[in-house]
Amino acid sequence: MDYAIEAEGLRKRFGDTQALDGVDLAARRGTVLGVLGPNGAGKTTAVRILATLIQADAGSARINGIDVAREPAKVRETIGLTGQYASVDELLTGEQNLTMIGQLLNLSGKRAKARAHELLEWFDLTDAAKRPAKTYSGGMRRRLDLAASLVGRPSVIFLDEPTTGLDPSKREDMWGVVRSLVHDGSTVLLTTQYLEEADALADEITVINHGSVIAHDTPSGLKRVVGGQRLTVRPVDPDRLDETATIIGDLAGTRAEHTGRGVVSVPVAGDEVLGDAIYRLNEANIAVTELSLHLPSLDEVFFTLTGRTENPQEVLA
Amino acid sequence: MSALALPRHSLVLAKRNLIGVTRNPEALLDVTFQPVIFLALFTYIFGGALAGGSQQDYLQFLLPGVLAQMVAFASVSIGVNLNTDIEKGVFDRFRSLPISRAAPLVGAVFADIVRYVLMCAVTIGFGYAIGFRAETSPLEVLAAAGIVIAFALCLSWASVFIGTIARTPGAVQGIVLLTMFPLTFGTSTFVPTSTMPDWLQTFTDVNPLTHLIGVLRALMLGDPMGNHLLWTLVSMAVLLVVFVPLALRSYGRRA
Numbered sequence: 001m002d003y004a005i006e007a008e009g010l011r012k013r014f015g016d017t018q019a020l021d022g023v024d025l026a027a028r029r030g031t032v033l034g035v036l037g038p039n040g041a042g043k044t045t046a047v048r049i050l051a052t053l054i055q056a057d058a059g060s061a062r063i064n065g066i067d068v069a070r071e072p073a074k075v076r077e078t079i080g081l082t083g084q085y086a087s088v089d090e091l092l093t094g095e096q097n098l099t100m101i102g103q104l105l106n107l108s109g110k111r112a113k114a115r116a117h118e119l120l121e122w123f124d125l126t127d128a129a130k131r132p133a134k135t136y137s138g139g140m141r142r143r144l145d146l147a148a149s150l151v152g153r154p155s156v157i158f159l160d161e162p163t164t165g166l167d168p169s170k171r172e173d174m175w176g177v178v179r180s181l182v183h184d185g186s187t188v189l190l191t192t193q194y195l196e197e198a199d200a201l202a203d204e205i206t207v208i209n210h211g212s213v214i215a216h217d218t219p220s221g222l223k224r225v226v227g228g229q230r231l232t233v234r235p236v237d238p239d240r241l242d243e244t245a246t247i248i249g250d251l252a253g254t255r256a257e258h259t260g261r262g263v264v265s266v267p268v269a270g271d272e273v274l275g276d277a278i279y280r281l282n283e284a285n286i287a288v289t290e291l292s293l294h295l296p297s298l299d300e301v302f303f304t305l306t307g308r309t310e311n312p313q314e315v316l317a
Numbered sequence: 318m319s320a321l322a323l324p325r326h327s328l329v330l331a332k333r334n335l336i337g338v339t340r341n342p343e344a345l346l347d348v349t350f351q352p353v354i355f356l357a358l359f360t361y362i363f364g365g366a367l368a369g370g371s372q373q374d375y376l377q378f379l380l381p382g383v384l385a386q387m388v389a390f391a392s393v394s395i396g397v398n399l400n401t402d403i404e405k406g407v408f409d410r411f412r413s414l415p416i417s418r419a420a421p422l423v424g425a426v427f428a429d430i431v432r433y434v435l436m437c438a439v440t441i442g443f444g445y446a447i448g449f450r451a452e453t454s455p456l457e458v459l460a461a462a463g464i465v466i467a468f469a470l471c472l473s474w475a476s477v478f479i480g481t482i483a484r485t486p487g488a489v490q491g492i493v494l495l496t497m498f499p500l501t502f503g504t505s506t507f508v509p510t511s512t513m514p515d516w517l518q519t520f521t522d523v524n525p526l527t528h529l530i531g532v533l534r535a536l537m538l539g540d541p542m543g544n545h546l547l548w549t550l551v552s553m554a555v556l557l558v559v560f561v562p563l564a565l566r567s568y569g570r571r572a
């Protein structure tokens with residue numbers, strides 16, 4: 001099989017923290033691998049090892065068949081990295097940032113500038129091209145950072161939580177960028193805390209927690225395990241929670257769960273139930289402040305996969 | 318091609334540092350305002366009491382020493398800036414590119430050349446304005462400036478090394494300044510070392526700045542050169558041989 005990213009048994013320890021405790025990752029060429037995990041799971045550590053910024057204590061990894069520990073210089077020729085925290089140079093303008101990267105990749109001054117303009121255009125930064133990055137908003141910085149990682153047209157791209165801090169429309173734009181990169185043949189490893197994002201973009205998803213892989217599957221396979229969409233209702237009057245639970249439980253044909261303070265939810269097969277739910281709640285005179293259809297949150301995924309919740313105070317309170 | 322890659326990439330990165338300087342001109346205070354203050358303060362406050370009461374004579378003696386002292390103080394900033402860049406993650410980008418790991422460090426040192434040229438021009442220019450007169454040829458004064466800049470670049474690597482190992486920019490500043498204080502005062506900048514106690518003279522004799530100042534006084538005032546030039550070149554070589562590998566190693570290892 002033709003893998004662009006392969007890693008086996010990655011381990012990394014920082015002082016007392018075992019950040020990675022034997023992680024395997026694999027992405028076929030031209031696909032998106034989603035790495036899903038909560039804060040502190042080890043996502044960034046894994047990305048930094050694969051992108052040759054740090055060395056693993058144990059285990060091995062190859063990018064396009066090249067070992068990251070043995071030939072890091074060769075690996076760097078084929079990768080692009082957008083770290084979790086924007087690493088743009090604040091004193092340089094957007095244009096200068098990108099031109100500099102181009103020149104470091106051995107483009108002539110003229111070609112580096114042309115490539116910079118191309119990317120600024122693509123990421124909707126042309127108007128801000130001549131302003132120091134210091135004056136950019138968080139979202140603009142993230143886009144400039146992503147642009148910087150694409151200057152050399154890398155075949156393997158690491159995106160560490162690329163949409164954290166972006167507003168919904170910019171997030172959609174970012175998804176579009178990822179899709180077009182893959183369309184052009186690149187392989188993308190993307191970390192995220194949202195199942196929804198992994199579901200929207202990834203061909204395969206690896207779920208990690210406390211430095212270990214707890215699931216690896218396709219999005220549909222994972223959803224089969226953790227349940228597809230859920231219907232969540234929050235009645236205005238908390239005393240009518242049990243009644244609400246009975247109503248939506250009947251609709252879905254299973255028992256509804258209390259998944260938070262004043263909230264009940266139930267796995268559902270499709271979106272037809274939404275109309276029925278509104279009708280039945282209305283009939284029973286139950287006013288609601290929230291009624292939504294959504295993929296399981298990371299908390300719910302972990303609850304299903306590990307049988308315990310990541311954030312007990314929040315969910316059980 | 319690949320042999321030229323390091324200098325070429327370093328120049329690209331030096332340009333980045335220089336653009337940073339133009340956006341932040343106050344970063345140049347240590348090579349502009351500082352030498353002016355030191356020259357003026359010491360000439361007018363101490364000049365009357367020292368050097369037999371002639372401020373003019375004292376300024377002649379002082380200026381080469383201030384050049385050397387400013388080199389030592391100005392070396393703080395490269396370490397502080399590097400540390401800041403590493404902390405902020407700007408260097409993560411460079412580390413993921415197929416360029417030599419040395420390039421960002423060499424680039425920063427290259428960019429410092431501009432600062433030191435400026436420092437020499439300001440110090441000598443202001444010195445002239447308040448009455449300093451070289452007693453040698455302009456060519457020798459230029460040679461003095463050249464030695465100052467070359468020595469400064471070698472000393473930068475010590476600061477670069479501290480910049481790669483210290484945990485915060487503030488720590489870099491503290492460590493480098495603490496080292497530079499005894500070096501810049503335990504020498505002949507302000508008074509001849511012959512007026513100091515024996516034990517201190519032992520230190521001043523091995524202090525590289527003493528020899529640098531000796532070279533500068535020879536080139537600017539026509540004092541005897543003695544073996545000052547030799548010792549200055551030796552200390553420059555030692556700085557490079559010790560601190561370049563140390564800095565590269567600790568930068569490469571930093572997670």
Ligand SMILES: Nc1ncnc2c1ncn2[C@@H]1O[C@H](COP(=O)(O)OP(=O)(O)OP(=O)(O)O)[C@@H](O)[C@H]1O
Nearest residue numbers: 014017019037038039040041042043044045046572
């Ligand atoms: N340089 C470091 N020194 C000490 N501990 C570290 C270091 N880097 C990571 N860790 C620890 O390793 C664990 C994994 O961190 P990592 O940054 O990989 O998590 P993450 O999945 O990226 O989390 P987040 O979603 O918050 O970004 C955490 O407990 C973190 O505190």
Ligand SMILES: [Mg+2]
Nearest residue numbers: 043044045084
């Ligand atoms: Mg992270």
